[in-house]
Amino acid sequence: MTRSYPRSQLHEALEQYGRRGRRLSEGRMLSVDVVLRQLGDGTLLSDPGYREQLARRVVTVLRSLITAIADPVDRRIAEAVLAATPEFYDKTVEQRRAFVREHDLGFTDEQFKTRRARVVGDLAADLTAAFRNHTEPMSRIFISGSYDDVSWDRDATELGTALADLPVSLIAGMGLPGRRVSYAMADALAAKGIYSPTRIQLFSRANVTQPTDADRRVGSIVYVGSTQQEKRREMVHHSSVVILFGGGNGTMEETNLAEEHGVPVIPLAFTGGAAQQYWVSHRHATGDIRIGGHPVDPGTYALLNHEVHSLALRAAIDLVTQVLYNRKP
Secondary structure: OOOOOOOOHHHHHHHHHHHHHOOOOHHHHHHOOHHHHHHOOOOOOOOHHHHHHHHHHHHHHHHHHHHOOOOHHHHHHHHHHOOOOHHHOOOOHHHHHHHHHHHOOOOOHHHHHHHHHHHHHHHHHHHHHHHHOOOOOOEEEEEEEEOOOHHHHHHHHHHHHHHOOOOEEEEEOOOHHHHHHHHHHHHHHHHHOOOOHHHEEEEEOOOOOOOOOOOOOOOEEEEOOOOHHHHHHHHHHOOOEEEEEEOOHHHHHHHHHHHHOOOOEEEEHHHOHHHHHHHHHHOOOHHHOEEOOEEOOHHHHHHOOOOOHHHHHHHHHHHHHHHHHOOOO
8 A cells, every 4th residue: 555654864875975985885875875864873873884884784774675676667666766776876866877778678757757756755764664673683594505406406495495494694696496496485584474575685696687497486686796606705795604506617706715714514415516515525534523602513514415305304403403593402
């Protein structure tokens, strides 16, 4: 239902950010901090760490809210106003309007003019609600890996369904494991009536105009970096734990980044590829692997390569739980 209300200060701040920031990103949110000043604790805004955390959350929530807009014209207006997608980066508002006039069939200046205030107003109201209802941030699970055989979809779906029972959010690239796990988690959350687009982030390179691999609209799509290496660094940087599902050289690069940043890695060894390579190289040194502040249980780690896939997935969920609750195995 369309809401009607006067323009709030946050509404004005979003409009101002769109004009001056010209890109929805953490860096621009920090430099053009009008939105942060509306949502943050004024006594803490001088703290660089607080500002960075706040900017990250604002951008994440805004991207999720924009992705969740059902009407495609309203969603496109939101993307244009806040320069949320690569084709609008570093363009003035007028240049963004010219872009959609030229490239978006059926989009008119009249639609932009008559709908813009309502669209931004709805975003401001939803953003306010998201921060008012804020609880402690969830641990972020990065689903790393790849596969070509769609028979693995069943295991990815089982993993996503199981993760929906935990207080976690997901990070993934556009590979099949990340997408299938994300879709299954979204479906399970929706069945419980608790789906929120902020729980899932799919990452794509900033120089990819349309990530065609995303065959369903769930969560939010985050555009970052111009290379795969930059994108991988960002995904690992925002992760609490990495789950490996198959994969090749790129997945091994992500495990190296995770170890550099002290992010625990849980390899689903039964899926083969990089996940199995990582498991084989660590299975005899489980005493050195710490998850949630404690060494992993050798028996649980061994189960990650079990031929009964549901047992291996259960072991992975047990290790994720160890991360979440700092529990001894």
